[in-house]
Amino acid sequence: MTFKGHALPEEFGVGLCDEFPAIYYPEDYIKGAFDYELSSGMTFCVEVYAGAVGSEVGVKIEQQVLVTETEYECLSNYPYDERLMA
Numbered sequence: 001m002t003f004k005g006h007a008l009p010e011e012f013g014v015g016l017c018d019e020f021p022a023i024y025y026p027e028d029y030i031k032g033a034f035d036y037e038l039s040s041g042m043t044f045c046v047e048v049y050a051g052a053v054g055s056e057v058g059v060k061i062e063q064q065v066l067v068t069e070t071e072y073e074c075l076s077n078y079p080y081d082e083r084l085m086a
Contacts, residue, residue, distance in 0.1 A: 043065065044064070044065050046064075
């Protein structure tokens with residue numbers, strides 16, 4: 001997941017925390033430190049804070065997901081605010 005995830009543009013920096021289990025950006029990856037498999041029935045909150053480095057504004061987006069046998073199911077049902085989807 002670390003190397004197949006979405007990459008933010010450099011201007012936004014990285015707004016991730018160190019909660020476990022964590023899927024780090026490639027530049028923060030520590031080989032062998034957090035190797036584990038996702039399995040059916042696990043739930044995660046997938047979140048990102050994005051804001052330009054040094055800026056006073058940004059947005060935090062979070063989705064709750066359930067890992068299923070073949071993919072995932074989004075458990076969040078609150079719609080995004082279109083004003084934030086630039």
